[in-house]
Amino acid sequence: MPYAVKIPIVRKQSWGDYHLFRFQAPEMAAAARPGQFVMIRPGESTAPLLRRPISIHGRDRGALEIFFQVAGEGTALLARRKAGDTFDVLGPLGRGFDLDAPLDGKTACLLGGGRGIAPLYFLALELADRGALVKVLYGGRTADDLPVRDRFEEAGLELACSTDDGSFGFPGLVTGLLETEIPVRRPDFLFVCGPDPMMKAAAGLASRFRIPAQISLESVMGCGFGACWGCVRRIKRAGAEAWRKICEDGPVFPAEDIVWEGWK
Amino acid sequence: MTVDLAVDLGFLKLRNPVLAASGTFGYGTEFAPFLDLSSLGGIVVKGLYYGPREGNPPPRLVETASGLLNAIGLQGIGVEAFAAEILPELRRRGAEVWVNVCGEDEDEYLRVISFLDGLDGIAAYELNISCPNVRRNGLCPALRPDWTYDLVRAAKERSRRPLVAKLSPNVTDIVEIARAAERAGADGLSLVNTFLAMAVDPETRRPRLGNVFGGLSGPAIKPIALRMVYQAASAVRVPVIGMGGIMSGRDAVEFLIAGARAVEVGTANFVDPAAAARIVREIEAFCREKGIARVSDLVGTITI
Numbered sequence: 039m040p041y042a043v044k045i046p047i048v049r050k051q052s053w054g055d056y057h058l059f060r061f062q063a064p065e066m067a068a069a070a071r072p073g074q075f076v077m078i079r080p081g082e083s084t085a086p087l088l089r090r091p092i093s094i095h096g097r098d099r100g101a102l103e104i105f106f107q108v109a110g111e112g113t114a115l116l117a118r119r120k121a122g123d124t125f126d127v128l129g130p131l132g133r134g135f136d137l138d139a140p141l142d143g144k145t146a147c148l149l150g151g152g153r154g155i156a157p158l159y160f161l162a163l164e165l166a167d168r169g170a171l172v173k174v175l176y177g178g179r180t181a182d183d184l185p186v187r188d189r190f191e192e193a194g195l196e197l198a199c200s201t202d203d204g205s206f207g208f209p210g211l212v213t214g215l216l217e218t219e220i221p222v223r224r225p226d227f228l229f230v231c232g233p234d235p236m237m238k239a240a241a242g243l244a245s246r247f248r249i250p251a252q253i254s255l256e257s258v259m260g261c262g263f264g265a266c267w268g269c270v271r272r273i274k275r276a277g278a279e280a281w282r283k284i285c286e287d288g289p290v291f292p293a294e295d296i297v298w299e300g301w302k
Numbered sequence: 303m304t305v306d307l308a309v310d311l312g313f314l315k316l317r318n319p320v321l322a323a324s325g326t327f328g329y330g331t332e333f334a335p336f337l338d339l340s341s342l343g344g345i346v347v348k349g350l351y352y353g354p355r356e357g358n359p360p361p362r363l364v365e366t367a368s369g370l371l372n373a374i375g376l377q378g379i380g381v382e383a384f385a386a387e388i389l390p391e392l393r394r395r396g397a398e399v400w401v402n403v404c405g406e407d408e409d410e411y412l413r414v415i416s417f418l419d420g421l422d423g424i425a426a427y428e429l430n431i432s433c434p435n436v437r438r439n440g441l442c443p444a445l446r447p448d449w450t451y452d453l454v455r456a457a458k459e460r461s462r463r464p465l466v467a468k469l470s471p472n473v474t475d476i477v478e479i480a481r482a483a484e485r486a487g488a489d490g491l492s493l494v495n496t497f498l499a500m501a502v503d504p505e506t507r508r509p510r511l512g513n514v515f516g517g518l519s520g521p522a523i524k525p526i527a528l529r530m531v532y533q534a535a536s537a538v539r540v541p542v543i544g545m546g547g548i549m550s551g552r553d554a555v556e557f558l559i560a561g562a563r564a565v566e567v568g569t570a571n572f573v574d575p576a577a578a579a580r581i582v583r584e585i586e587a588f589c590r591e592k593g594i595a596r597v598s599d600l601v602g603t604i605t606i
């Protein structure tokens with residue numbers, strides 16, 4: 039059951055526009071599953087007014103971590119918080135990744151673009167825990183946009199990077215890196231989070247190579263818990279298309295259920 | 303000192319003057335993890351058309367300065383699913399349920415009312431004659447006194463329950479509309495619905511909302527909402543329920559002082575899912591601090 043708390047940030051790490059907060063929230067941590075998110079109030083006043091959705095990046099016993107990139111006013115205000123400051127967190131929310139399939143000995147490929155890497159760290163550790171062979175593909179614009187790559191390596195997870203400008207790792211898009219990966223070691227499962235064009239391209243590859251893929255979508259959220267109907271995306275289920283709330287039915291969906299037409 | 307929070311709307315007694323506003327409280331059940339639904343004066347569930355509705359294409363929300371611009375387009379489940387899946391749970395939780403009644407035309411409004419009249423466990427109807435998001439140009443019955451009169455009258459004749467007309471602020475003279483609704487037999491008025499508004503993205507030179515126009519809510523609209531509630535409450539005898547940007551108990555008290563008999567809390571529910579219950583406690587604390595024994599003693603006490 040989700041709930042809201044005002045809690046102190048116990049640790050903060052920053053890399054330019056990217057920030058990682060750790061906070062102690064034992065009940066929230068116990069309930070959290072990879073792919074779920076929290077809603078955070080950027081400030082105390084009415085400007086900005088709404089909470090902002092941020093994925094759960096990591097869990098360490100009773101602590102949770104978030105990792106975010108400054109995208110506008112709300113995240114900029116959040117980034118100004120220091121260790122010791124309190125912030126207002128509501129969660130855990132959403133359904134997260136479906137990990138019901140047997141994973142032992144299976145190869146799971148995780149594809150993260152930019153800030154989309156956030157939920158994949160928690161997921162990678164959980165998959166590894168369940169005996170999956172995890173390979174993380176992490177793409178960014180430049181080498182500076184891959185700040186948490188060390189974390190994956192320190193956790194003993196296999197990682198390959200790509201940059202759009204070729205300054206680090208594979209030169210090009212992370213979906214290009216995936217295309218080189220598939221013939222070498224075809225993954226049994228794909229898990230994807232990143233900008234829409236990247237997720238759309240990844241969904242295309244998943245369908246072409248018949249790899250089951252789960253995609254974590256984004257949308258502007260008014261509430262995060264199903265009350266405003268503001269966060270919808272076009273989703274196909276049992277042959278019928280509808281606007282579905284991603285905060286409640288997602289944010290993670292099977293790639294084949296997502297309707298990309300007409301979406302920028 | 304104990305404060306009596308109950309308020310009497312004439313057609314209905316409320317345990318306290320705070321209701322959750324339609325469309326900002328889902329179907330009510332979404333908030334059960336965060337507050338005791340029976341602790342509110344009432345909950346007005348999301349606007350119901352007869353059948354399920356698709357709603358507008360996204361983006362449906364844009365944040366503006368201390369405000370929220372929405373163009374949901376009343377996506378929803380329709381009366382049958384509401385009766386089967388939602389109402390029983392709300393009753394089990396002891397919520398005082400109001401239904402926000404919608405329609406594409408008069409016939410649909412009346413069909414919704416007839417269907418709901420056949421169900422138990424609904425306290426009142428709020429007739430949504432003021433949603434700006436369904437038609438592109440923001441047209442709705444509450445923009446004209448004659449349209450308001452005709453629809454409210456037809457709905458009132460059909461309904462076996464108290465009927466509150468929800469008015470639009472997108473009018474030149476709110477008093478004229480308020481009087482038309484009263485004349486047509488409305489048991490009460492609620493206002494304001496959202497202000498027709500838009501947002502533009504200077505990078506793409508396109509509207510930020512999929513629907514072009516949307517409805518503005520939140521603290522940004524509070525001063526205008528207060529003015530309209532004051533004007534309406536001064537002009538009619540039926541009770542007025544005030545809303546628009548209420549975030550705290552003090553905001554709510556301002557509406558009561560301006561003449562509202564009760565208030566609805568809207569956008570605040572998104573920011574703080576326990577806001578409505580918190581606002582009840584804050585109103586109580588305000589009264590205690592000022593030595594006011596009954597919250598109804600505040601109503602309409604503004605001195606000009």
Ligand SMILES: Cc1cc2nc3c(=O)[nH]c(=O)nc-3n(C[C@H](O)[C@H](O)[C@H](O)COP(=O)(O)OP(=O)(O)OC[C@H]3O[C@@H](n4cnc5c(N)ncnc54)[C@H](O)[C@@H]3O)c2cc1C
Nearest residue numbers: 090091092093106107109110111112113153156256257258
């Ligand atoms: C389920 C979910 C999980 C997310 N997890 C993370 C995360 O772990 N780390 C991270 O850095 N970001 C994450 N985001 C994106 C983050 O919520 C937005 O970047 C943030 O809300 C922008 O707020 P702002 O006030 O800084 O910018 P604004 O000024 O509000 O917006 C800046 C730009 O971002 C767009 N935007 C606004 N809200 C959202 C939104 N909810 N989703 C996508 N784009 C948006 C706007 O259209 C605009 O182009 C997540 C989004 C969702 C829906």
Ligand SMILES: Cc1cc2nc3c(=O)[nH]c(=O)nc-3n(C[C@H](O)[C@H](O)[C@H](O)COP(=O)(O)O)c2cc1C
Nearest residue numbers: 323324325349372430494495519520546547568569
């Ligand atoms: C997302 C959203 C959906 C809404 N849906 C409805 C609705 O279905 N019916 C209705 O009468 N008003 C609806 N409203 C208007 C609110 O009930 C309320 O009148 C308005 O938001 C002003 O109050 P606030 O500033 O406290 O939010 C909606 C408002 C928002 C923000």
Ligand code: FES
Nearest residue numbers: 261262266267285
């Ligand atoms: S964010 Fe409000 S319904 Fe999804």
